[in-house]
Amino acid sequence: MAEDTKYKLLRQRLVEQLRQKYPFDERVLAAIAKIPRQIFVATGLERLAYEDRPLPIAAQQTISQPYTVAMQSHLLEVKKWDKVLEIGTGCGYQAAVLVELGAKVYSIERQKELYEQARKTLWDLHYQLSLFHGDGYAGKLIFAPFQKIIVTCGAPSVPQALLEQLAVGGRMVIPVGSNGQTMQVIDRLSETEYRTTSHGKYSFVPMLEGTAEK
Numbered sequence: 001m002a003e004d005t006k007y008k009l010l011r012q013r014l015v016e017q018l019r020q021k022y023p024f025d026e027r028v029l030a031a032i033a034k035i036p037r038q039i040f041v042a043t044g045l046e047r048l049a050y051e052d053r054p055l056p057i058a059a060q061q062t063i064s065q066p067y068t069v070a071m072q073s074h075l076l077e078v079k080k081w082d083k084v085l086e087i088g089t090g091c092g093y094q095a096a097v098l099v100e101l102g103a104k105v106y107s108i109e110r111q112k113e114l115y116e117q118a119r120k121t122l123w124d125l126h127y128q129l130s131l132f133h134g135d136g137y138a139g140k141l142i143f144a145p146f147q148k149i150i151v152t153c154g155a156p157s158v159p160q161a162l163l164e165q166l167a168v169g170g171r172m173v174i175p176v177g178s179n180g181q182t183m184q185v186i187d188r189l190s191e192t193e194y195r196t197t198s199h200g201k202y203s204f205v206p207m208l209e210g211t212a213e214k
């Protein structure tokens with residue numbers, strides 16, 4: 001069987017598994033059905049790319065489990081043309097899902113090596129988005145406000161800059177906690193009011209301050 005057909009079938013099987021686990025937004029599942037996850041995982045792990053589990057990428061980081069990517073994308077309720085800020089580009093897979101959902105994506109990664117790899121992977125796949133090497137704690141003020149903010153690393157607490165850069169009427173999806181995280185959805189109701197709801201327990205790599213050159 002041709003490689004492409006094999007991966008397409010594996011993707012369909014993964015999407016079916018996700019659909020059984022939770023009634024995800026079908027647009028999110030359509031994005032997952034389309035994106036070649038095997039290209040984002042580390043070399044040698046391609047055969048595991050469509051298992052519903054996290055996998056190692058470079059710099060001791062991980063690509064989130066497909067279930068987690070689906071849940072964060074679902075909770076984010078992305079609309080076409082939403083300006084979305086992602087903290088923690090990693091290998092770029094979640095960013096690709098956001099582009100498929102029609103968002104204008106800005107994504108920040110603190111590890112130089114990952115930033116460069118993600119840039120190449122996404123470029124090769126013709127995804128158009130803005131990637132930055134930097135510290136997500138600062139957000140990206142020059143492009144603010146964002147209709148949506150998604151944090152894909154475990155934040156000990158919600159960074160103030162991100163709250164400020166969220167548009168009124170906007171939504172942030174962020175795993176909060178140091179030892180295991182609770183998925184929080186934060187809606188900005190007005191200039192001064194936010195409403196937070198909790199959506200289950202997860203385990204993310206930590207959100208760290210500053211940048212790393214490696």
Ligand code: SAH
Pocket residue numbers: 061062063064087088089090091092093094095108109110111114134135136137152153205206207208209210
């Ligand atoms: N969204 C990614 C998940 C990567 S894991 C994917 O689809 O693969 C989380 C990433 O967050 C790691 O790459 C880590 O280096 C990055 N990270 C941690 N703290 C950060 C910070 N302060 N700013 C930006 N990125 C950060």
